[in-house]
């Protein structure tokens with residue numbers, strides 16, 4: 215989903231409030247503003263379980279990258295920062311609601327995954 219700059223007619227990505235072509239500040243609808251904010255937010259799920267997140271977010275290219283040792287760390291960081299934007303851009307989501315639902319789910323799974331690992335670790339430490 216893109217919008218068009220009202221000043222120079224250049225295409226502007228959904229998460230930008232400023233036109234990359236002429237620097238014109240776009241007036242976003244409240245709904246668009248909320249979306250832009252969400253897209254610029256960190257993908258917590260990608261931080262906690264990168265591979266699963268990239269699959270769930272439909273950024274399959276990054277799934278392959280994240281499997282490579284060392285490079286995977288960079289992929290992790292990039293996906294935490296840009297993951298939501300990439301997912302929205304390349305994931306082929308039909309509508310905004312299903313995209314947000316999936317992002318929330320992936321974040322929740324990521325957190326659950328870490329909690330589970332923590333519990334397993336404690337279990338073996340204490341027994």
Ligand SMILES: [Zn+2]
Nearest residue numbers: 219222233236
């Ligand atoms: Zn412009």
